[in-house]
Amino acid sequence: MIPRGADGIRHLAARLVADIAPRAGDSYTSADLNMMALLVTMVAQDYDRVADVLVSDYNDICEIFHEALPHLDDAALASRMESVVGLNAPSLRVHDQSTRTDAALRVLIELHAAIEDLEDHGLPWAARLNGRIWAYLARYVARRTYQMDG
Amino acid sequence: MTTRAQTLSRCLSDYLHHTWQSPTDVTDLARIPGGASRETWRCVARAAGTARGLIVRIDPLSSLIDTDRRTEYLTMEAMYRAGLPVAEPLLLEEDSRWLGRPFSISAEVPGCEASPEGIPAGHRVTMGRQLWCLLGEIARLDPLALGLDRFMSLPTVATCAMEQLEYWRKVIVDDELHPNPVADAAVRWLLKHPPPPPQKLSLVHGDYRTGNFLYTPDGTIKAIVDWEMAHIGDPLEDLAWSLDPLWHWQQPELAGRLLPHAEAVRHWEEASGIELDVEAFRWWRIFASLKGMGIWISSSEDFHNGASKDPILAIAGWLMTDRQQQILLDYLRPAPTRRFHEVMK
Numbered sequence: 001m002i003p004r005g006a007d008g009i010r011h012l013a014a015r016l017v018a019d020i021a022p023r024a025g026d027s028y029t030s031a032d033l034n035m036m037a038l039l040v041t042m043v044a045q046d047y048d049r050v051a052d053v054l055v056s057d058y059n060d061i062c063e064i065f066h067e068a069l070p071h072l073d074d075a076a077l078a079s080r081m082e083s084v085v086g087l088n089a090p091s092l093r094v095h096d097q098s099t100r101t102d103a104a105l106r107v108l109i110e111l112h113a114a115i116e117d118l119e120d121h122g123l124p125w126a127a128r129l130n131g132r133i134w135a136y137l138a139r140y141v142a143r144r145t146y147q148m149d150g
Numbered sequence: 151m152t153t154r155a156q157t158l159s160r161c162l163s164d165y166l167h168h169t170w171q172s173p174t175d176v177t178d179l180a181r182i183p184g185g186a187s188r189e190t191w192r193c194v195a196r197a198a199g200t201a202r203g204l205i206v207r208i209d210p211l212s213s214l215i216d217t218d219r220r221t222e223y224l225t226m227e228a229m230y231r232a233g234l235p236v237a238e239p240l241l242l243e244e245d246s247r248w249l250g251r252p253f254s255i256s257a258e259v260p261g262c263e264a265s266p267e268g269i270p271a272g273h274r275v276t277m278g279r280q281l282w283c284l285l286g287e288i289a290r291l292d293p294l295a296l297g298l299d300r301f302m303s304l305p306t307v308a309t310c311a312m313e314q315l316e317y318w319r320k321v322i323v324d325d326e327l328h329p330n331p332v333a334d335a336a337v338r339w340l341l342k343h344p345p346p347p348p349q350k351l352s353l354v355h356g357d358y359r360t361g362n363f364l365y366t367p368d369g370t371i372k373a374i375v376d377w378e379m380a381h382i383g384d385p386l387e388d389l390a391w392s393l394d395p396l397w398h399w400q401q402p403e404l405a406g407r408l409l410p411h412a413e414a415v416r417h418w419e420e421a422s423g424i425e426l427d428v429e430a431f432r433w434w435r436i437f438a439s440l441k442g443m444g445i446w447i448s449s450s451e452d453f454h455n456g457a458s459k460d461p462i463l464a465i466a467g468w469l470m471t472d473r474q475q476q477i478l479l480d481y482l483r484p485a486p487t488r489r490f491h492e493v494m495k
Contacts, residue, residue, distance in 0.1 A: 028183045141332065
């Protein structure tokens with residue numbers, strides 16, 4: 001176990017760029033190594049944040065579902081939302097957390113489409129909820145943003 | 151030289167000997183970095199006392215884009231005949247027995263660079279003018295007069311936008327590894343706000359942007375490359391793709407890192423004879439970002455499933471998806487930050 005894994009992975013990327021890629025025998029291999037180094041820097045960022053990203057996403061989506069449920073007439077959609085709210089991931093492993101968040105995202109997409117239609121009918125609560133979903137999507141995108149040098 | 155290159159040299163020599171009916175020696179074979187849709191090699195072929203630089207594009211086991219080599223080759227032929235700057239297409243070989251996979255060969259355009267990073271600062275404006283004037287010239291061409299409908303499907307002005315949308319929507323649905331709520335919202339918006347029909351149907355390059363042309367150090371664009379996504383459609387599709395913020399991420403004020411956006415549009419309008427319809431253009435800009443998502447999602451799927459271990463596919467799937475989502479979000483959210491909106495005309 002490497003507790004400071006993100007730092008360690010970043011060091012590997014730096015070594016690839018500074019020491020190994022310059023010794024590549026041809027431009028194709030050099031380009032390949034530099035791309036791998038870039039990927040490794042992204043892996044370093046994900047290593048540190050992925051659990052937080054997945055759990056935060058799930059919790060945000062559940063809050064949106066709680067707010068939407070009292071307004072929805074679509075019983076089938078409401079049932080799917082309630083199922084998601086009650087989901088327990090079998091472990092804290094990334095794969096299990098990812099599966100649970102993906103399940104929540106799929107139902108959120110359905111809800112978003114339904115809310116857009118309801119907003120078109122001039123329902124104020126739908127407009128408010130649509131705004132909340134977009135605010136969540138902004139957080140969803142921000143959580144996945146890679147910080148790159150240059 | 152790697153074992154792969156040695157084998158390839160020998161196989162290419164055999165193929166060219168057979169095709170040209172003259173003993174041919176293939177040397178200086180080197181893989182060109184950056185090509186994501188085909189495996190691209192440069193070499194020199196010597197036959198009958200003449201040496202010629204060649205570019206060999208071999209079908210990949212997997213690539214960023216599932217494309218049709220015949221469409222690419224025949225489009226290049228049509229463009230070459232029309233006098234547009236493209237590498238001269240020489241041979242299309244669809245029989246896998248020669249190199250293990252189908253491939254095409256074109257003439258090397260000598261003395262050129264392709265890297266956007268290498269563009270001399272002093273030549274940016276003139277190269278930008280060339281880039282969008284050339285795109286306007288392509289838009290002005292009549293696809294039927296060029297015979298493109300012999301190998302491309304011919305949409306109508308009423309259907310071309312939705313056909314493209316359906317194609318890329320399906321790519322996303324088929325290839326996504328995780329749900330994509332922003333891309334899904336984009337699809338719904340595009341379906342709900344169809345664009346007006348184009349003023350004309352044109353040849354659409356499909357990936358027209360900085361990075362897909364060859365230039366000489368004096369700032370002359372010598373060849374437009376990567377025609378594998380060419381089709382007939384709305385000329386605004388290429389304009390929108392060429393102006394997608396992804397291509398000027400570090401310098402958002404410069405279209406394709408070359409010149410201000412309004413100038414790019416003006417050059418295109420003058421060369422194409424088409425006046426930009428701002429509302430239609432908005433639709434095509436959002437579509438362009440959705441198409442980008444489709445390409446990055448598809449490449450990510452190939453990498454994830456091990457169909458290809460090429461790191462460029464992984465970068466597309468991670469970094470490009472991240473950035474394209476930021477762009478789409480800003481286009482669509484009710485309270486945009488307008489980080490990317492200034493570039494609209």
